[in-house]
Amino acid sequence: MKAFEYAQPTTQAEALALLSPEPGKCELLAGGSDLVGLLEKMVLTPDRVVNIAEIDSMQQIEADEIGGGVAIGAAVHLDDALDSPLLAMYPAMMQVISGLGSMQAQAQSTVGGDLFRRPSCWYFRSGNGLLAGGGQMVALGDNRFHAILGNDGPAKFVSASRLAPALIALGATARVIGPTIDDEEFLPLEELYRTPSREGQRETALLPNQVVSHVILPPGEGTSGIYEAKHGAGPGDPMAAAAAALRIEGGVVREAKIVLGQVAPTPWVSREAARAIVGQRVTPETAAAAGRAAVAKAAPVRYRPSEGQHPPSGTVH
Amino acid sequence: MAEQYSWPARGKTSIIGKSHSRLDGPEKAAGTAKYTYDINFDKQLIVRALGCPHGHARIKSIDTAAAAKVPGVDYIHAFKKAGDEIEWSGELIVAVAAISGGAAAEGVSKIKVQYEVLDSFTAEDDLEAAIKAGRTKRGGGKSLTAREPGDDDDEDEFVDAEIERLLKAAKFTVDAYFGIDSITHCCLEPHGTTVKWEGDRLVAYLSTQNVSGTDDQFARGLNITADDVDVHCQYIGGGFGSKFAVDYWGLAAAEISKATGRPVKFLLSRDQEFKLGGNRPSGYLKVRLGADENGVVQVWDSHHWGTSGYTGGGVSHSVVPYVLTPPNYRRKATSIKCNTARARAWRAPNHPQACAITQTAFDELAKVMGADSYDVFKANLPSASNGKADLYAAEMEIGAKLIDWKANWHLHGKGPKKGSVVEGLGMALHTWGGTANTSSAIVRVYPDGSVEAFCGTQDLGTGTRTVCAMVLAETFGLPVEDIKINIGSSKMPFSGASGGSTTVGAVSESHRRAGQDALAEIFKLAGKKLDADADDLEAIGGRIRVKGKPKRSISWKQACGGLGLKPLEVTSSYKRGDESPLSSSGVGGVQMAHVAVDTETGIVKMKKFVAVQDMGLIINRKLAESQINGAVIMGIAYSLFEQRLIDPKTGAFLNAEMRDYKLPRLGDVGDIVVSLYEPESERKRGVIGLGEPPVISPGAAISNAICNATGVRVRVLPATPKRVLDALKKARA
Incomplete structure (x- = not known):
């Protein structure tokens, strides 16, 4: 770990004042469940770490007076979110948190921290950069757990946020502040993410001195849920994830938002899947059809390693 | 000396064969148990090391000048030099000692190593590719047929023909491929040591399965004598066969400590633990077998391959097929040299792989x-x-x-x-x-009746301490909690490394022997007080009593009082391989x-x-x-x-x-x-x-x-x- 300056602001304004416009100079710390490992391995080497977990105004879950929904502070811990009656209306979000597979992660991680989890790509995490040689290390290397959608550019990693697919499906908006305290915008959460096209860019659209202070959910109406295919009960990344929010009337889906996780450099909004289910009753068959539609355009990076299926041809002696 | 060593018969034990929780459970649960990783000395330096990122490379140059200038960096220790060939990723190149882990890591990040990257081969399952790359060598084999070749037969040709004949005659045949990949030991506590010199004596806290054998390893590596080395390990966070050695980073810790005059802590980082700490060889097997109408396999013909790293290796042919061994078989192994770290013994070396692929x-x-x-x-x-x-x-x-x-x-x-x-x-x-390993134990019985034992074994976490205490408690008729067990120092009586399922046998042997030997002495003292023959006495429930006459008894304490002012001390040993009624x-x-x-x-x-x-x-x-x-x-x-x-x-x-x-x-x-x-x-x-x-x-x-x-x-x-x-x-x- 490189030595860094540690700052612990107590207000949003103080936090913004501590950030640098230059990428990589400052890193935000909330629960630290992701950042600390990256600092330890010196994948990130900031001069200053700004802890935003102690900012009161970012620790609350409140009814959103204007929109009728809920505003969740970015520094809210996941287990507090899980216990909040205000969030019971959003099953997709609750399912993600309860399915994390780690009480420690639930207690330590924050909503904002999860949205900004850095990709798990092992080439990135061993210090080769987010794009790892313009995507070549992934393309020629061991690319299991890498992108199958949105991977035609150099970015082959998959978005790591567990909550983002659910929150996007639920129609969440991010309140973004900065560079100054007077700068405030409300961004549909899916627009927070972007696929970097050159090394040095990150996987979100924020400036280095912007911060997501809150996530705002519209009123929790309709049906929502998630499905994560996990190899093991632990806190590891799912192999694939999907979140769906549906408005069902008279047994028929009228509106649908389906978002895939762990499959692309961003949370992947699948309009194809939504189209497939809208106007249908939800049955195992129509759900499967939506699933097929979601991955119809999937193009896995060709898998290189042998995967141990190498019986030599012919006789053995 | 006891007349004859033995275990009490079934139904005649009060402790042996029953359940008892680990004596060190509370310390571990409370976090007060001190593992090697928890040992810190005043003014110690922390070491971090740079590993090679390539599977195969030659070092062109190493520049540590910038690292030496990082504030807090005290010493730089090179493992490798320009011109050296590195054969697997993770191999350590340079270690940096500093006043904090952070400073050492920053020092490591400033080291500049130029490599000439060479072709690496890591496809350990791919026999054809390995042959093409010239990475294979014969890994041994054996054939056996129920029918013996005639005097004029060429043996290989005979076996060939016999195998084919048997396969053809078989009612059922299988022609298949099975494999099992390399895995790592994945010890939660990484390999490493914290050392300090006391004059010319080295005190080393080492995460080891081999307390009694590592003082000598330090001594040889440092050109001192083993009596000047004191190795300690009270608790270990996983070994599984990977922690028998001091390792080159352990010796480096001692050398850096000597050079700087400060205690040194050098434990591998998490990724280094995976890369260096040990791995289990892979095995891939192609087999044809033939069975009769009852499913009894009559003929087995296999070829397997795999790797133990850059030196070749793989799963030994001697355990193929595993346990079930048909009357006719031919087995052949091919060793593949891969640019991967060298394997270490992994819990039941060869067996899990052989079982899985056969x-x-x-x-x-x-x-x-x-x-x-x-x-x-x-x-x-x-x-x-x-x-x-x-x-x-x-x-x-x-x-x-x-x-x-x-x-x-x-x-x-x-x-x-x-x-x-x-x-x-x-x-x-x-x-x-x-089989039980070689083990010696000292048992000391004090005149006040208290008992302690000393043995240079180690507790891998599976309960060695508890076993020692139970054996003595049973022997003396005392509660388990009344026995004080001292282990984990190379200055204690020698006890073999904990590998190959040898420890419970080892410490049961040494402690039962020492216990029975000590008890014979206590019986002599008690015999005088009870006016009975020592042979007629038994130790049960905290009392020494005459067999068959439980009322004629004295308390353990009273009996030990007969020792006068000095404790009774007994050392007893067991040598691996000796025929014994206590173990097999x-x-x-x-x-x-x-x-x-x-x-x-x-x-x-x-x-x-x-x-x-x-x-x-x-x-x-x-x-x-x-x-x-x-x-x-x-x-x-x-x-x-x-x-x-x-x-x-x-x-x-x-x-x-x-x-x-x-x-x-x-x-x-x-x-x-x-x-x-x-x-x-x-x-x-x-x-x-x-x-x-x-x-x-x-x-x-x-x-x-x-x-x-x-x-x-x-x-x-x-x-x-x-x-x-x-x-x-x-x-x-």
């Missing part, structure tokens, strides 16, 4: 025959190479009841499908030696798995796992069960999760982090049922080690259960979701 073939035979796997294994028991057919048969029966084999069995791939999920059963069996070697063991496979996601869920295990005489039932529970979980890990992933392009170890190196959680292991098999025929053999045997069978048992569930073989372990899906897809095509 007992799957017996299950495949059942599939080909359309028979019950249980019956096929049973039919082949007479060929057990250790002569334990009857033992296995008895253990199979117990296992079958516990897993309800009859009710749950269906032919391979013919079970009911619930949604996308199918279930299946599989079994395997194993063997291990587990050779166990069996049968395991059965019940799994559920989701054919849509490829995810395998453990429903139930049954482990039936003999181990001679059981000292502590609870610890024995825990040992088996742990082994089964470790087995589930390598069957379904663990895999060392090497980048095919650079040779870098990709998943050398806990976040990427997959391990099961409690939610993944299902219901583990342990059955300790201790009939009198086994108990009378004395103590036999238990550490390795139960980790051997899970691979084959789980692979067989997956095949039974799906009707499709996942050829190579671990059976990851991808492999399960690939196998299902291939079967559909």
Whole structure:
């Protein structure tokens, strides 16, 4: 770990004042469940770490007076979110948190921290950069757990946020502040993410001195849920994830938002899947059809390693 | 000296064979137990090291000037120099010692090493590619035929013809491929040491399975004498066969400490622990076998390959086929040199892989025959190479009841499908030696009746301390808590390394011997007071009493009072290999798995796992069960999760982090049922080690259960979701 300056602001304004416009100079710390490992391995080497977990105004879950929904502070811990009656209306979000597979992660991680989890790509995490040689290390290397959608550019990693697919499906908006305290915008959460096209860019659209202070959910109406295919009960990344929010009337889906996780450099909004289910009753068959539609355009990076299926041809002696 | 060493008969023990919680459990649970990682000295330097990122490279230059200038950096120690060839990724190049871990890491980041990157070869499963790359060498082999060649026959040609004849004559044949990947030891506490010099004496706190043997290793490496080295290890966070050596980083710690005059702490970082701390060789096997109409295998013809790293190696041919050894066989092994770290002994070296790549073939035979796997294994028991057919048969029966084999069995791939999920059963069996290691112990009985013992053994976490205390408590008729056990220092009496399931036997031998020897002396004193012959006395319930006349007794304390002012001190020893009534070697063991496979996601869920295990005489039932529970979980890990992933392009170890190196959680292991098999025929053999045997069978048992569930073989372990899906897809095509 490189030595860094540690700052612990107590207000949003103080936090913004501590950030640098230059990428990589400052890193935000909330629960630290992701950042600390990256600092330890010196994948990130900031001069200053700004802890935003102690900012009161970012620790609350409140009814959103204007929109009728809920505003969740970015520094809210996941287990507090899980216990909040205000969030019971959003099953997709609750399912993600309860399915994390780690009480420690639930207690330590924050909503904002999860949205900004850095990709798990092992080439990135061993210090080769987010794009790892313009995507070549992934393309020629061991690319299991890498992108199958949105991977035609150099970015082959998959978005790591567990909550983002659910929150996007639920129609969440991010309140973004900065560079100054007077700068405030409300961004549909899916627009927070972007696929970097050159090394040095990150996987979100924020400036280095912007911060997501809150996530705002519209009123929790309709049906929502998630499905994560996990190899093991632990806190590891799912192999694939999907979140769906549906408005069902008279047994028929009228509106649908389906978002895939762990499959692309961003949370992947699948309009194809939504189209497939809208106007249908939800049955195992129509759900499967939506699933097929979601991955119809999937193009896995060709898998290189042998995967141990190498019986030599012919006789053995 | 005691007349004769022995264990109390069944039903005559108050402590041996019963359950007792680990004596150091509370310290561990409370976090007060000091592991090597927890040892810190005043003014110590912390070391971090730079590893080579390439699988194969030559060092062109090393520049440490900038590292030396980092504030806090005190000393730089080079392991390698320009011109050196590096043969695997992770090999340490330079170590930096600094006043903090952060400063040392920053120093490491400032080191500039230029490499000439060379071609690396890491495709350890790919025999054809290895041959093409010139990476193979003969790994041994053997053939045996029931019919002997005639005087005029060329032996090789005869065996060739005989094997082909037998295969042709066989009623059923299998021609198949099985494999198991390299995994790492994955010790939670990384390898390493904290050292300080006291004048010319080295004091080393070492994370080791080999307290009594590492003082000498330090001494040789540092050119001092072993009497000037004091190695300590009270608690260890995992070893599994990878922590017998001081290692070059341990010696470096001592050298840096000497050079700087400060204590030095050098433990590997997490990724280095994966890369350097040890790995288990891979094994891939192609086999043809032929069986008669009863499913008894008559002929086995196999070729397997794999790697133990850059020196070649792989799974020994001597355990192929595993346990079940047909009357005619030919086996051949090919060693592959890969640009990967050198393997270390991993719990039951060779056995888990051999079991996984050969007992799957017996299950495949059942599939080909359309028979019950249980019956096929049973039919082949007479060929057990250790002569334990009857033992296995008895253990199979117990296992079958516990897993309800009859009710749950269906032919391979013919079970009911619930949604996308199918279930299946599989079994395997194993063997291990587990002879007691050499061990000495000092037992001291004080005039006030207190008892303590000293032994240079180590507690791997499985309860060595508790075993020592139980053995002495039983011997003296005292409560376990009244015995003070001292272990974990090389200055204590020698006790062998904890490897190969040798420790419980070792310490049971030394402590029982020392205990019985000491008790004989106490009986002499008590005999005077009780006016009885020492031979007529027994120690039970804190009292020494005349056999058959429990009222003629004195308390243990009163008896020890006879010692006067000085304690009684007895040293007793056992030498490995000596015939003894207290211990022996050779166990069996049968395991059965019940799994559920989701054919849509490829995810395998453990429903139930049954482990039936003999181990001679059981000292502590609870610890024995825990040992088996742990082994089964470790087995589930390598069957379904663990895999060392090497980048095919650079040779870098990709998943050398806990976040990427997959391990099961409690939610993944299902219901583990342990059955300790201790009939009198086994108990009378004395103590036999238990550490390795139960980790051997899970691979084959789980692979067989997956095949039974799906009707499709996942050829190579671990059976990851991808492999399960690939196998299902291939079967559909």
